[in-house]
Amino acid sequence: AGDAEAGKAKSGMCVACHGTDGNSLAPMYPNLAGQHAQYLEGAIKAYRDGQRTGGTAVMMAPMAANLSDQDAADLAAYFSQQKLKQK
Amino acid sequence: AGDAEAGKAKSGMCVACHGTDGNSLAPMYPNLAGQHAQYLEGAIKAYRDGQRTGGTAVMMAPMAANLSDQDAADLAAYFSQQKLKQK
Numbered sequence: 001a002g003d004a005e006a007g008k009a010k011s012g013m014c015v016a017c018h019g020t021d022g023n024s025l026a027p028m029y030p031n032l033a034g035q036h037a038q039y040l041e042g043a044i045k046a047y048r049d050g051q052r053t054g055g056t057a058v059m060m061a062p063m064a065a066n067l068s069d070q071d072a073a074d075l076a077a078y079f080s081q082q083k084l085k086q087k
Numbered sequence: 088a089g090d091a092e093a094g095k096a097k098s099g100m101c102v103a104c105h106g107t108d109g110n111s112l113a114p115m116y117p118n119l120a121g122q123h124a125q126y127l128e129g130a131i132k133a134y135r136d137g138q139r140t141g142g143t144a145v146m147m148a149p150m151a152a153n154l155s156d157q158d159a160a161d162l163a164a165y166f167s168q169q170k171l172k173q174k
Contacts, residue, residue, distance in 0.1 A: 024126075027123040027125040028126060028129070030122055030123060030126040031121065031122055034118065035118055038114040049141070051141025052133075052139050053139070053140070054136070055130075055138065084171050
């Protein structure tokens with residue numbers, strides 16, 4: 001299972017687009033806060049493994065390229081536990 | 088731009104997994120409530136156009152296959168305006 005504290009420590013490269021707390025900085029980037037960890041973990045691996053292409057995969061595939069399965073789980077745990085800011 | 092009311096009327100096929108209000112029924116399915124419309128619209132089109140593969144694309148690609156660009160925008164508008172239920 002993912003470790004949210006470890007995920008936070010690994011999240012540096014995520015925050016330019018997704019925000020330090022998973023509330024993204026521009027509407028083309030998805031919010032991660034409050035999303036299911038299982039979904040996020042699968043998304044990271046799908047980018048890494050070349051199963052998600054098109055759109056922002058041009059950014060996400062290289063971001064994910066060197067992440068281990070544990071890294072993916074940790075990042076997913078961290079962002080899923082953040083609070084989505086809603087209108 | 089998307090029309091949320093039209094999107095709601097078109098959302099019948101989405102709700103078995105994503106919920107009537109975009110709060111998904113199982114953690115393998117992403118919440119859509121509170122997500123950016125621009126991101127959701129792009130995701131639907133990426134599934135439709137075969138750019139997102141792997142994982143649940145086996146379900147999403149056929150769901151999206153017959154959606155127009157306007158359908159994608161309408162659905163994105165609807166789900167983005169729903170409220171995410173947070174712990």
